Amino acid sequence: QKEVEQDPGPLSVPEGAIVSLNCTYSNSAFQYFMWYRQYSRKGPELLMYTYSSGNKEDGRFTAQVDKSSKYISLFIRDSQPSDSATYLCAMRGSQGAQKLVFGQGTRLTINP
Amino acid sequence: KAGVTQTPRYLIKTRGQQVTLSCSPISGHRSVSWYQQTPGQGLQFLFEYFSETQRNKGNFPGRFSGRQFSNSRSEMNVSTLELGDSALYLCASSLEASLRTGELFFGEGSRLTVL
Numbered sequence: 001q002k003e004v005e006q007d008p009g010p011l012s013v014p015e016g017a018i019v020s021l022n023c024t025y026s027n028s029a030f031q032y033f034m035w036y037r038q039y040s041r042k043g044p045e046l047l048m049y050t051y052s053s054g055n056k057e058d059g060r061f062t063a064q065v066d067k068s069s070k071y072i073s074l075f076i077r078d079s080q081p082s083d084s085a086t087y088l089c090a091m092r093g094s095q096g097a098q099k100l101v102f103g104q105g106t107r108l109t110i111n112p
Numbered sequence: 113k114a115g116v117t118q119t120p121r122y123l124i125k126t127r128g129q130q131v132t133l134s135c136s137p138i139s140g141h142r143s144v145s146w147y148q149q150t151p152g153q154g155l156q157f158l159f160e161y162f163s164e165t166q167r168n169k170g171n172f173p174g175r176f177s178g179r180q181f182s183n184s185r186s187e188m189n190v191s192t193l194e195l196g197d198s199a200l201y202l203c204a205s206s207l208e209a210s211l212r213t214g215e216l217f218f219g220e221g222s223r224l225t226v227l
Binding site for chain 1: 220
């Protein structure tokens with residue numbers, strides 16, 4: 001079993017829809033949780049970062065972490081065709097700052 | 113400000129050969145890490161360097177090695193290539209101060225195909 005599980009999709013929704021992306025994890029030592037976005041033929045770029053449990057909002061994006069359930073989510077409101085990309089959850093413990101454990105990534109398409 | 117630069121972008125090798133990939137981090141970034149991305153396994157951590165010292169290593173065989181130079185540029189080497197080494201190899205750099213946020217700046221990767 002992988003440390004981080006993420007449904008690879010693909011996920012296809014109409015423009016303007018609310019998108020929900022999720023990851024579950026098994027390692028209770030994880031404390032830092034991130035969402036990266038990767039466009040085709042590009043490297044991942046950081047979207048959201050959350051420390052421990054809680055919510056964080058940035059524009060149309062909201063990240064949620066529930067450590068008790070070992071479950072993290074990313075919500076995208078008013079989705080746009082430019083949001084079409086692969087979304088990767090990532091997490092790490094307190095040590096090994098660059099040693100991130102990534103989910104498989106969910107391929108998302110927003111249809112105009 | 114230039115981003116993370118990786119060379120070469122694409123390369124084709126045959127089994128048994130070796131390959132060296134290069135990464136130039138963002139100016140001022142002293143921490144560099146390498147990841148392997150495949151359709152089946154996703155992104156997997158290879159190793160991390162800071163000030164020419166390897167700080168962390170992932171669960172890859174000894175055929176995978178790396179180093180960092182005094183100017184923070186980094187190289188990774190894969191010897192005795194196997195078909196399963198075909199992947200996108202991503203380099204990421206970060207400011208030491210940003211490590212708390214997990215903000216890694218990734219390059220566009222080097223796509224290796226092993227025939």
